[in-house]
Amino acid sequence: MPADQRTVRHLHVKAPRAEHARRLLPVLEDALRCASLGDAEGTRLLVVRRLALGPVAAGISAQALSRLIEQRSAEAVQHWVDATHATADTAACVAFSGALDARVQLALRLLRGQPCTAWYWPLAVPEYSAQADVATNLRVIAWTVARWPEARSALPAWLAAAVHAGQAAALAQAIGPALGPALVQQAGLGSVPAQPTDAVARPAHGPFARRGDLAHQAAPAAGPRAPLPPWLQHALRLAPPTWLPPTSAAPETAPLAPDLGAPPDSPAPVPAVAAPKPTRVRRRQSAPPRAQEQQTRAAPITPDLPEPGLPAKPAPQPLAQPPWREPTAWGGLLFLLPVLQRLQWPQWLDTQPADAGPRCTAMLLHLALRRLAAPPDDPLWQLALPLPPDEDLHVALAGWLADARRWLHRAGRLGLVTLARRPARVALTPTHVDLFFRLDQGNLRLRRLGLDLDPGWLPWLGRVVAFHYGDVP
Structure with missing residues (x-):
């Protein structure tokens, strides 16, 4: 969570003297700026109703207070519930898959005439006004x-x-x-x-x-x-x-x-594309991917430090939810995106029809996944689109993939399989792709080429892409 989005709406401080409380305020501000509140957890949005720090030592440093905030935040989000669950109104922490998901759910409730008075709506959607x-x-x-x-x-x-x-x-x-x-x-x-x-x-x-x-989607209305x-x-x-x-x-x-x-x-x-010179691409079967890990229910972001007043009842236990981070054996596939950017793939897409960018990129990822022999249930297939029966388009995309593989070999002695075969967890939304790698997945050749840096918003993919490194279960 960026530091400029951290807002404390209500703060309660008990101190023996007023000057002690006044001295604590600038330390608390610095601690909030420095604390890691879900910064490496992707777009997952969790809103916390109340964050109790407990007794704080007199003269505590901003670094020590920052670590305390991180610890209390991690404890608070362990018992999260989905916003669509019946107990969300009384829960201590409510989860959304992202900022867009929160606005989708709120808009659907407003359109259906359902009440939107729960405590978490103004925190998840700050522009919403109950009045x-x-x-x-x-x-x-x-x-x-x-x-x-x-x-x-x-x-x-x-x-x-x-x-x-x-x-x-x-x-x-x-x-x-x-x-x-x-x-x-x-x-x-x-x-x-x-x-x-x-x-x-x-x-x-x-x-x-x-x-x-699909829990928050309803069937289309009947009638004309x-x-x-x-x-x-x-x-x-x-x-x-x-x-x-x-x-x-x-x-x-x-x-x-x-x-x-x-x-x-x-x-x-089908977007009209100009076909480059035909390029022969040999298919090579890769080794079978590693066995997928058991999916987890981790729920990691702590955006706000909101209002007090939790009910006296104990916090509910975590509920079984759809998987957030899905395991993939080909997490390094999206390291191909910076390569395409250096080969001026976006400039070529500018010469195509206005809506061809994300579609052509999705078709190119489809070709890459086919070459990698990725299993059909790999979540990265959700970023791909199969090619229509257009020979010119096939030749054009195969040529771009061959150019990318040639660049990888010349610049870093990397093959497509070597680049892509990296176990990871992926979180997909309509606007974001977050890939989570273990620390030992770092590679000096990738770092030297700058391929593991966050690409950010890519208009020609239609998503924000981010790479995270840390403890991945």
């Missing part, structure tokens, strides 16, 4: 999402979740015809087409359709399907590529999911 009406809150949340660095993926994903839940008409009415195009422009999604299409709202695998992670406003159609067409459903076929034969906003029976558009 404002539903339309005002939805507009403020939408504008907040549209101003994020990853808004090009976050805003379409937020809108698609409401459409998938059957709330498209209510959402469009709340946003309004004037603010809708402004949101699209603010998020960097381009201008809204002048003429509306004949697209209709229909069920699809939404951006949150992970394996076993109304046309979507042009700005909403335009935003949904640019939504992140959908994730593989639980019962999907092998990645080589999985169909390409059509966009929301396309006519019901039409195939997904």
